[in-house]
Amino acid sequence: MLTNLTLQNFALAEQLSLDLASGFNVLTGETGAGKSLLLDALSVCLGERTDVAHVRFGTDKADVTASFDYKKNDPIDAWLSERELNDNIDPDGEHGEIHLRRVILNNGRSKAWINGRPSSLTELKEAGRLLVQLYSQHSQQQLLEPPYPKNWLDRYTGLQAQAHDVRQAYHHWQHLLKEQQSALAAAASRQTRMIELEAQLEEILPLAALNYADLEQEYDRLSHFESMMQDCAALLDGLDEQDNNVMQQLAVFSRRAESQASRSAQLSEVSERLINAQSELTDAVALLRQFVDQQNFDPERMTELNEHLEVFHRLARKYRVTPEELNGLSETWQTELDRLNLLDDPEALAAQVEQSHQQFLKLAQALDQARRAAAMPLAENLTRQVRPLALPEAYFEFGFETLDQPNADGLSHIQLYFTANKGIPAQALAKVASGGELSRIALVMQVMNAEKTEADVLVFDEVDVGISGGTAEIVGRLLRDLGKHVQILCITHQPQVAAQADQHLLVEKQQTKQASSIIYALEDEQRIVELARMSGGVEITETTLQHARHLLNLKHS
Template sequence: MLSSLSIRHFTLVEHLELEIPTGFSVITGETGAGKSILLDALGLCLGDKADGAVVRHGADKAELTALFDVSRLKDACDWLAERDLSNGEECSLRRVIHKEGRSKAWINGTPVTLGELRTLGEMLIHIHGQHAPQSLLQRASHRQLIDNVGDLHALAAEVSLTHQQWQQAARALADSQANQAAQAARLELLDSHLDELQKLGLKPGEYEALEQEYDRLANFESLMQDGRAALDLLSEGESPVLRALQLAMKTLEPHRNRDDTLTNLCASLDSALIEVKESAGELRHFLEDQELDPARLQWLEGRLSEAHRLARKHKVLPAELPDLQERLQAEHSRCQEAQDVEALQAAVETTATRYQAQAQTLREQRQQVAGSLSPSIAGHLRNLGMPDTQVEFAFITLAKPAAHGLDDVELLFSANKGQAPQPLAKVVSGGELSRFALAVQVIQAQHSAVPVLVFDEVDVGISGGTAEVVGELLRSLGERAQILCITHQPQVAAKGHHHWRVEKFSTEDRTHSRIVALTRDERIREIARMSGGVTITPETLRHAESMLAG
């Protein structure tokens, strides 16, 4: 559930800390008071696109934080744990928007992308917006409605993936059949290239080692001469560094403890003496181990020369030849597979058969869900003042199988007796569409695993007894989920477990918006205002009290 929402310097809000209770909470207020601020803030916490214009005038940035209790949401907890974002039973979604337009997002204090914020947000909250009715005019939304109610998304995703694999296999077969000669020529060239590279057999990191060894043997005489000269200077010559250090140490040793500077200096000389001894010993052993091998030198020269030739041929650096060989080998394997027409044909047939089986199962399950969903929608519409409603789902077989299945799905609707159902987009009126969308949203909410549902003015276009039915529906949803609803209908507001009013007010130089939790008496006055307009009379107050009591 949504535990709290913190808003700072966002549009008209300077600072708001809102604790969100369980149950059905209604949000009311005058037009233009800023009721949508809550939804806009939530949307940004859930990954909506940001605009610097939302930053309150005079501020540098807006800060929004939504805190959720995820203790009972296994999918969300698993998602957080997989990404090392868990923070116990609580989950914080934070968004900062700067006035220049750039924004940052965090989950439990860890920076994340907006895509990650949106993915998690879909597991935590669902917002039914004002534009939901218009989406019902799109045929694709009818199929999505069935999948939502029937929990068929996993099967639909499998069908889509198999369809993609089928199409890829079919394209690979067609390409192979059309390009047999070109692929054969390419395969022959790859065989030649790989033969040369395999004969060289250069391993990753080997070129650098070969080059170093060649350089050492090619310069053997100067290396030995300079090495012996250096060893004489260190320890074995007439006046070596080692002897000078020993003499300096012997001279200063009696005075070591007479000053901190001398103490530190003697310690440094001790270290230098040890390092010189060790360096001289290592150099002596190195020189003793060196041996000029003309045959080895000649072998190295030939191997490096071949590496340089192949590198020039393929326009790469010699050290990159092992990577080149790996890439060419992968391409060789792909070409061989493309040449195997029988295997490609088998892949097409296998994926096509799997697609048909999965898509047929999806079709049958969608038809089963549609059979129970149609009367459910019609029943809600009758309660919403449309007694003669008929609702059906038409399944239209596609001429060519698609990623979403074997059929298109279309809602058919009739509001009148004796009139056969027709495509919803062709016959529904604006008022009917609003009620249809409300019925659909309520049904989807009843089948949703998301614990927080937000309704933004879903009661537009209804009033009276119909609005009371809507309020009762939302209140019943509030018994099993956390419901937030922006409404202009007093009948809906009266059914809320909790009631907030959004108020806009002005100081000397600023306009502000605030959200106030209402007491029972304040609710009565607010419902009376919503019912009777600006002038609140004793009669409207009594009517409001009776609505709240009911």
């Protein structure tokens, strides 16, 4: 869960540190006070886009840190372990912490850290997806997008992996089909191209077992054989053969240091390092002698290397590649030749395509059956949860329309049908649902999605827009019940929703020399005043205060 969010010079926040509680948290405040401040800061820590407007006026950078705790075996635990970032583990080994930090400079650039280690925005986003799920007030528009019912059905019923396999099988079939079509289209010029490829492969074949870099290094060594051997002889002479050589002098120095080592820790370290240097130098001299003993100048090998290198350079110029790329080029030619050779046996080529097609159909049919079996119970569940939100006659069902041509999504086009009126047949949701109905349906679907998410933190940004009264109270209870399993952070304008929260946070704007926003947790009496303000009216009266107390009491009923 999100335990702390610290903001420094971020937009309207000069210095702000906020501790978050588990369960259901709400954030309220006057319009323009800066309620989006908290979510903007959190989004920045989760790798979302930044803007220079996030840097407080008159400062050079904004600094935001989000701290989370997690349990052993949570998805984020494995993700951190893979990257050796799980340094903040409790002694019991059952809990850990992760700190996401983002610094935004006033030139528009930003830097990121995960547990104190510099990280990329890609890593920040990956970690963020495992920690937080964000639902905005515009999420209801997703319901109108054609893929949404299918994706929601797969997500809620655990069919995402099966759907992924179908997409992979479809793309594999299409890939083979395109290869077949490409090969058939090339059939007219196939023989000419095959002869060309075979000639090219034959020309490059002598180089197949040769490594250009190794040949070049060996040629360089033989080209400078005389000067190399002279330098090696000089090294051996100075290191180990002449009078008073380096090895002898180092041995004398080592003995002198060793005799004084017991008198100082620093002298002891000097002695150890000299002993190590002796060991290293002895190994170096042995390797040098071994190298010198193995060397033999071979004029014939020099000529052979020169011939190989000339072939490499000639063919590299001919085919407009570097010498190092020639072997890879031969692999490309061989692959093309193999594909063209398949046309000698068109049945084998067609069999590959048909086999992949049948595999796709097998997986797609299994997915279609699973979706159809899961659709009715899911629609009934959605109906049950939407009806209390002032839609007593709501009814949902999924419609499956078999596609003329299967695609990567399967065999059927899936729609969500809805009616809010008894005796009226359900129709496509996008055609018949009003804005208010869409907002309530979207909220329930998001809550149902949240029940299946791996994230421990769910953020709802004004998703209760368009509801009020008793409906808002039911939404609040829905979020409160969900908060028993995950941490919820919700921006709301509805007092009935805010009253159900475990922690109530208030954002206020202070008009000092430079405007700033503060956020703090409310005590019981403060909550009553804020709920009264949210309930409306120019002035807070005893009546509105009594209503606020009543809303709080409903939480415990």
